[in-house]
Amino acid sequence: MxxxxxxxxxxxxxxxxxxxxxxxxxxxxxxxxxxxxxxxxxxxxxxxxxxxxxxxxxxxxxxxxxxxxxxxxxxxxxxxxxxxxxxxxxxxxxxxxxxxxxxxxxxxxxxxxxPADPRNVLMAQIARAEALGFTPMGAMELEFYLVDRERDAQGRVQPARYPLTGRQSHATNTMSVDELDEMSPFFDAVYAGGKALGLPMESLISEYAAGQYELTLRYRDLARAADDIILAKRLLRATARRFGMEACFMAKPFGQRSGSGMHLHLSLTQGGQNLFSSGDLMLHAIGGIRAHMAETMLVLAPFLNSWRRFASTVYSPASNTWGEEDRNVALRIPAGSAKTRHFEHRVAGVDANPYLVAAVTLGTALDGIEAATPPGPSGAADDRPLPANWAEAIRLFETSETMKRILGPDFHAGFSAIKRAEHDRLAVEVTDVEWSLYGFTV
Incomplete structure (x- = not known):
């Protein structure tokens, strides 16, 4: 065969x-x-x-x-x-x-x-791009937490201990090189695993919260970039277990700490040349994404917990905005040479499916290119509001003809049904927080 x-x-x-x-x-x-x-x-x-x-x-x-x-x-x-x-x-x-x-x-x-396979959904949009003469290129960044297998005395999840010293820090430690050194036995094992898997792992930083890290992967064709995220998550999880810790890919595992995103960097090439290096092609792509971003939010933030990441919007933009070298907007054009010119979609959480994030981003970008859609004014002013919550995102996705076309009617119907069932299940759950606030007070 x-x-x-x-x-x-x-x-x-x-x-x-x-x-x-x-x-x-x-x-x-x-x-x-x-x-x-x-x-x-x-x-x-x-x-x-x-x-x-x-x-x-x-x-x-x-x-x-x-x-x-x-x-x-x-x-x-x-x-x-x-x-x-x-x-x-x-x-x-x-x-x-x-x-x-x-x-x-x-x-x-x-x-x-x-048609229900999310990778096939992405490949359909890549084929659409190729029919237009474009080769989509991309990379995704992974933000995640490393947490200790044992909880603290109050039963709360706590940051992982450093394998080198056995110490544990609750400090933010943003971009601390010493923290990376104390965690180095684990990350050395991760990089060795990446080499064995052929994963193009690059920079590593300690992020904006205790126990939070960010790992970047090299730019390459978009399908392989999404494959890289699936493999990298498996590698991180498996390696963490052997070090007595767990890798956590929730978008907002701690209410008072930074959320974890999965930023997608995207460009289109033709014959090895970056088509975003000049002209309006990239701006039309951004215009297409902005025109339908509200409908894509269920893909970018697919779970109830995903929406907690937007409650504190420091470096987690929950707005339909774009701009150059501005980390407060959703679609950022980084500074750099014309050869490497691209945009960064910053809305998706690390809990999102990378194949679907890539599919809806590429699909709406192609819509914008085909229709020559203007991007609208740049800056932090949001003139195209996004859904306010998970329930509204589900409703917008369910009724979106654009999402049905880009994802395919079978996948669209199945994903809508899954998310509606998940929402309805959680809607009737009474949480411990509700008991503590209301149980013996009201």
Whole structure:
């Protein structure tokens, strides 16, 4: 059989030759939430994955965050509950040293790309860009927390201890090089893992809160940039567990501390030349994104917790704005040479699915280019308001013809059903905070 992803058996054979000690490989299908679903296969099964694919149910794309089926999402599938074939994504097979296992990302196909697979959603928009003569390029930044496996005396989650010294700091320590040194045994292991996986990891900083860090990855083609985020999260999680800590990718894990974003840097090239280096193409792309940003917010902030990140908007813009070299706007054009000119979309949280973030950003940018949409005035004045909360974001997404067109009607209907079910489930939950405020007072 011919792999629809164009994966080659030689990639598997080369991996097995280079890693004779590896006995198992994680095969990872990314669901609508960005969560890895799949199997661990044995060494002798890897070649057959490349020659014949591997069966998995499409119902994995109709699950909520806990892995339970959502009836409304299941109704968008007409496969009778049978398996579809998953095929390896070229270039994603590698070794995670912390686990001793290999890992490879896969994508689902029937007789065509499975429309509920978020990577296929992105690939459809990349194909649209290529039909217009553009090659989308990008990179995403990861902000995340490292937290201790044990809670403090009050039962609260606390920052991870530094592996080098065993100390623990509750200070903000923004861009502290000494903090990175104390955490260096962990990050040395992460960078070693990145090398084994072929992940182009670059700068590392301590961020704007105790236990918060930011990792950047090198610019490259947009599909691989999104793959990089999926693999980097798996690497960070697996390595953190071996150091007695956990990597946390919630958008706002602590109410009084900085939230965690996933900034997307994007440009379009043609024949290796950056098309954003001059002219109005980039401004029209920004205009298209701004025209539909309100409808994309459910993708950029997909969970109830995502919206807590916007409560304190320091470096977390919750406005439909753009500007040059301004970190208070949503769409920022960084300073730099014409050769590297691009824009940075700063709204998405680190909890968002990178394939979907890339798909809606590229899709609305292409809309703007095709319609020559002006970007509007630059600066911090927001003349195109965004939804005020998660419920409004769900409603706008559900009724958006633009999102239905860009994401595809099947994915749009399934994602709408999942998010509506998640909202309704949480709407009836009574929290501990409500008990403490109202329980014996009102």
């Amino acid at each position: 011919t792999s629809p992803t164009l994966s080659q058996l030689s990639e598997a054979q080369d991996f097995l030759t280079r890693h004779p000690q590896v006995e198992a490989v994680d095969i990872v299908l990314t669901d609508a939430h960005g969560i890895g679903r799949g199997k661990i296969i044995r060494r002798h099964e890897l070649e057959s994955l490349y020659t014949s694919g591997r069966g998995m149910p499409a119902s994995l794309f109709a699950q909520d965050i806990t892995g339970d089926d959502v009836d409304g999402a299941l109704a968008t599938q007409n496969d009778g509950g049978g398996d579809s074939r998953c095929w390896p994504i070229p270039g994603t097979l590698g070794l995670i040293p912390a686990t001793g296992r290999g890992v490879v990302l896969v994508s689902m196909f029937t007789d065509h790309p499975q």
